[in-house]
Amino acid sequence: MSSDPAPPVDIPRIFNIMESAHRIHNPITPEKLATLGAALRLKPGAHVLDLGSGSGEMLCTWARDHGITGVGIDMSPVFTAQARRRAEELGVADRVAFLHRDAAGYVSEEKVCVAACVGATWIGGGVDGTIELLTRSLRDGGIILIGEPFWRQLPPSDDVAKGCLAHSLSDFLLLPDLLASFGRLGYDVVEMVLADQDGWDRYEAAKWLTIRHWLAANPDDELAHEVRAKLTSEPVRYATYTREYLGWGVFALMAR
Template sequence: MDIPRIFNITESAHRIHNPFSPEKLATLGAALRLESGARVLDLGSGSGEMLCTWAHDHGIIGIGVDISQLFTEQAKLRAEELGVTDKVKFIHGDAAGYVSDEKVNVAACVGATWIAGGVAGTIELLSQSLLTGGIILIGEPYWRQLPLTEDVARGCLANSISDFLMLPELLASFNRVGCDVIEMVLANQDDWDRYEAAKWLTMRRWLEANPNDEFAKDVRVKLTSEPERYATYTREYLGWGVFALMLR
């Protein structure tokens, strides 16, 4: 059970597996007015930066579930580094369908809503773990500007234009499924640069260390093409943010 190998390679040096800076993550934690002892569930927890830093800074108790064995191990190491192993637990497993044994104050899926077939399904899944009056966090892309053609959408690694909404439409979609939007923290192009461009050095270093690996050809193709693709498409067209919701 794991994610495709290319992600374990390209994002192996990432602490945050989304276009979000440590400062934005801290801003989000402060904006939610987290209290010590609050329970947080993170589905698709990656390398655990959100739970670990919030445990350190706010005293939350967290459980993270992620399908990447590498990222899960990195999350455990990060918990040790920040001295919060008594506050956070990381599970290597499929987050799809995961429901917490104990209800939580905050239920999050930040950048992995495919685990439940999209935003609406993920909100429904997270709500099953949520205390009454709790907060749902959804991390999701949106169009900064609407692509004029399907080829542009595919250049942003979407399947089609319909995969994402413009920001006002995304906010309206939360309303339609019975949620109040109570906060949002949005990525900017610098955040995208740090997320995407950091992969390029990681790929180059991996290629230097693994020249005879059977996967090296694929990594080489990706490293050669990604800077131009990213600058042409994703950087100009795609936004990303974390949206805090409460069920009505």
């Protein structure tokens, strides 16, 4: 599969810096990613679309383990390059392709068995819009994968919600309410794999060593002050708020 020329789109540079050593850009662990692939009962040759594919770990490992083919779309040239290297490393570059472009509005020319947006539902303006976008690429009887946060316990105030990097309490739902919302959209929830606090630790804490190494190598960079402030504040913020209040999961949906 060939790759396309990179258009001039990107995520904010600070995220490229903080997560440059991540293979998975969300709180799911490699073990749980493997659990999800097995739970979906993927068949060899099944075609998967991943909007917001990051560094490509989902498509690459599922191509290796289950023989799927796939296309990943991501705005970050750093992560897209990492995804292409990972495909080469795992020997699946002939089965998966990673395109550097904005996933918002992207529709596959070929209908897919699984259409996924795992942790980037902003591309569709939220869960509802992202599901609608994914259905446009999905074959009849296919599976939609949505990765989305939820409240493990309801924060007592908007200030606590903001400590979790939400804008307000209304940004996320409790897990039962999130599951019920899929039903109201006309979908059955047919599988789910939830992150746990260890997964959150690996996602968040892994940033801190990356940041520290980056600061040592780039003391005069224009972002050094902002990155240093992140390293100073993030461990306490994370332990106080996100780790206690915010859950995260991947939900498999099929139209009723």
